[in-house]
Amino acid sequence: MKKFFTTLSNIWKIEDLRVRILNTLLFLLIYRVGSFVVLPGVNAAALNADQNKEGLLGLLNMFAGGSFSRSSIMALGVMPYISASIVVQLLGIAVPYFIKLQKEGESGRNKINQWTRYLTIAITAVQAVAYLKSQITPDAMLIGNPYFTILNTCVLTAGTLFVMWLGEKITDKGIGNGISLIIMVGIIAQLPSAFIVEFQSRTGGPGGLITFIVEIVALLGVVMFTILIVQGTRKVAVQYAKRIVGNKQYGGVRQYIPLKVNAAGVMPIIFAQALMFIPATISSFFPSMSTNSFLMALSNYNSWQHNLIFGILIILFTYFYTAITVNPNQMADDMKKNGGFIPGIKPGKSTAEFIDGVISKITLPGSIFLAIVAIIPALASLVGVSSIFSRFFGGTSLIILVGVVLDTLQQIESHLLMRHYDGLMKTGRIKGRASIPTASGATPPVI
Structure with a gap:
């Protein structure tokens, strides 16, 4: 303290x-x-x-x-x-x-x-x-x-x-990314009222205060799980050739390329949610189809059909968005231009294929974990958590909250370290994150 x-x-x-x-x-x-x-x-x-x-x-x-x-x-x-x-x-x-x-x-x-x-x-x-x-x-x-x-x-x-x-x-x-902070403040503004509603419903019902405490512990566990996903990286060793310029030696040391387990961030959930709203939109425009059992199941956020398709779409969009945002060929070319190589791998095409293989392997568990986080609110609703409070158990809101807080703390820590002060954590450092990209290169969230 x-x-x-x-x-x-x-x-x-x-x-x-x-x-x-x-x-x-x-x-x-x-x-x-x-x-x-x-x-x-x-x-x-x-x-x-x-x-x-x-x-x-x-x-x-x-x-x-x-x-x-x-x-x-x-x-x-x-x-x-x-x-x-x-x-x-x-x-x-x-x-x-x-x-x-x-x-x-x-x-x-x-x-x-x-x-x-x-x-x-x-x-x-x-x-x-x-x-x-x-x-x-x-x-x-x-x-x-x-x-x-x-x-x-x-x-x-x-x-x-x-x-x-x-x-x-x-x-x-x-300090921090402005758009992301505005969204985060909007989400946090809903937390006190949701917290009070859930506390009143639990203390006045079966289980009482013990059930509410169990929910809070479960929420902390989900937050820790989400932090692991956001910060998870796979380090690829890179060796740079030794160069001597004048009396100084450059290179000759081993560095690492941090490949993120969840390089796509929150975007797969946003895209998948956009598609999952199509059945409800169709039903609103065509009332005669509102009685269709399949459309009704897809429009029900607690149904297993909705969550199964939602999870599959998140996995597919994670691969898609990772493929368009992470370019192994560009990484291999930049590494070759700077005299770097991965030990045991030939520079050029072989390096690009190796990086692509690593990304493919770590994207699968990352996409599955992201899908699990996305459907946790539905699982929380099924066990009796109120619909307002259950949104904080996962999904877009939780990932945005975790990502923005980590990003802001990282910037504060950078200011402290530049002035030779200790960082926010006694051991270790707050790692960066892959935020929601924008056209300008800034990183707001969303959505």
């Missing part, structure tokens, strides 16, 4: 780090205050606060920190920006123009950022209209259409752009 307080004192002594942390807290406070400002022309008393507790709407409401159900000016949060980032990133794989931009360095990244912002505006405008039509009932409108729709579409779009600007400011002037 003394070590912990000493570290906090060291953090406060470093002026740059202290200012960055205070800036981060200030920007997050502005975001939380804005999330309670209701859209103009909306009667907040007429809103149904319980309409967004389940399914996709419940997930979006969690990421938005409750703004979605409150019809806030920031109801859509950063999800349109993350969607635009994913689209632009996929375009960077298939469209030659975006592939060229990725190779142009800083100027290329600026153009990609510009395209991402334009696409964010378009996605937000479409989602804003859909949100107003589906979530705001006529009795909650104080202004008649079409003025209500036009006005609040502009307000929701501006709110999303403002949240995106806050995230960029946190990244530049604060």
Whole structure:
């Protein structure tokens, strides 16, 4: 405990780090205050606060920190920006123009950022209209259409752009990744209420306090399991040739390439969830198919059919996303240019094949573990955990929380070590993580 307080004192002594942390807290406070400002022309008393507790709407409401159900000016949060980032990133794989931009360095990244912002505006405008039509009932409108729709579409779009600007400011002037921290704060904001609801339901039912304590212990175990997945790496030894420049010797030492067990991060869960929402969407557009037993099973988040297909999709998307984000050929070429080689492996094609084989082997257990984490909330609901509290037992929310916290702690530790202070941990160091990629190379989360 003394070590912990000493570290906090060291953090406060470093002026740059202290200012960055205070800036981060200030920007997050502005975001939380804005999330309670209701859209103009909306009667907040007429809103149904319980309409967004389940399914996709419940997930979006969690990421938005409750703004979605409150019809806030920031109801859509950063999800349109993350969607635009994913689209632009996929375009960077298939469209030659975006592939060229990725190779142009800083100027290329600026153009990609510009395209991402334009696409964010378009996605937000479409989602804003859909949100107003589906979530705001006529009795909650104080202004008649079409003025209500036009006005609040502009307000929701501006709110999303403002949240995106806050995230960029946190990244530049604060500590950690801004977009990721905004999503994390939104998720954490739902934890106290979920904790209280679960405590009241358990203490007032069979099992009492003992059952609640068992749930908390199980939650800690899942968090530890998730940390192992996020930080798990396979080190590949690399030997660099010895070079003598002037009177100094360079190279001749063995280093390691850390290949992450979960290189895809949270993206496979996001893609799989998007596909699993298709049956419910089909049922909403075609009411006659809503009685189909197969579609009903796929739309039920606690059914074994839903979770089986969900887990298989996560495994497939993990391989897919790892294949498009990790390039063994590029790694082998860079290693060869720098005079490095893997002991016992020929440089060039053989090295690329070896790295690809290692990635394939470690991706399988990583994808299976990720699928297990994703379906744990459904398993928790089956044993009686409330639907709100069960979301913290796994899935997208838990992986984002763990990843963002580790990433932020790593940056704080880097500041401490640069000033010759001890890190946050007495033994070992906080390892980095593979965050949610964006078109600009930044790492927000999502979603």
